[in-house]
Amino acid sequence: MSLRPGERIVRMWKCRADVYSEPASDEDSGWGKSGGLLVLTNLRLTFLQNTGLLKRGYLHYHSAELGSITTATVHKHGLLVEWMGKYRPEKNNYDKMEDLDARTMEGTGGTDLQRAAADILAARSGAFAAPPPLATPPPVLDFNTVMRMAAPGGRIAGLRCPKCSNVMQFPAYGNEVWCPFCQTNIRAEQLQTWPQLIIREG
Numbered sequence: 001m002s003l004r005p006g007e008r009i010v011r012m013w014k015c016r017a018d019v020y021s022e023p024a025s026d027e028d029s030g031w032g033k034s035g036g037l038l039v040l041t042n043l044r045l046t047f048l049q050n051t052g053l054l055k056r057g058y059l060h061y062h063s064a065e066l067g068s069i070t071t072a073t074v075h076k077h078g079l080l081v082e083w084m085g086k087y088r089p090e091k092n093n094y095d096k097m098e099d100l101d102a103r104t105m106e107g108t109g110g111t112d113l114q115r116a117a118a119d120i121l122a123a124r125s126g127a128f129a130a131p132p133p134l135a136t137p138p139p140v141l142d143f144n145t146v147m148r149m150a151a152p153g154g155r156i157a158g159l160r161c162p163k164c165s166n167v168m169q170f171p172a173y174g175n176e177v178w179c180p181f182c183q184t185n186i187r188a189e190q191l192q193t194w195p196q197l198i199i200r201e202g
């Protein structure tokens with residue numbers, strides 16, 4: 001794994017991850033677990049798979065840019081990290097996590113660090129790139145609602161045109177009317193900021 005300019009290692013863990021290899025038979029899905037190194041830098045999370053039985057080597061298996069990580073959740077199978085890959089959503093489970101001493105490349109004994117890793121990822125990735133919830137548009141106010149809010153007893157004598165001051169019947173429904181004299185459009189929601197257009201009884 002070669003670091004990019006400005007990239008630095010934040011933390012490393014020994015762990016196992018889900019890996020895919022060419023199925024050996026029809027019954028074999030190809031998926032299995034492999035040991036390796038999970039490397040967190042200031043830019044990305046990378047899994048390096050252990051290779052070689054006799055001589056320790058590492059193969060770059062996958063990388064997730066921190067800004068593309070959408071969740072990091074701890075569950076009984078380990079730490080599930082999901083991110084948006086280049087072409088599709090990706091995910092992996094990391095378990096048996098163990099802190100790694102970067103100088104000796106040996107485990108330091110701490111185990112089950114999934115919870116801590118999830119917290120670190122949340123802090124490092126800007127609490128994940130979840131899209132903001134869609135804003136709910138304000139309900140369109142209708143005249144009937146205005147009437148119920150303005151005069152609980154329904155005691156409204158009329159509606160005054162803001163342009164020509166003609167007084168017309170207060171609409172019983174709908175959310176807009178046109179003044180019969182000057183054709184000015186009057187919307188029910190305008191009455192929230194223009195309550196003086198409501199002619200009350202008495």
Ligand SMILES: [Zn+2]
Binds near residue numbers: 161
């Ligand atoms: Zn008018």
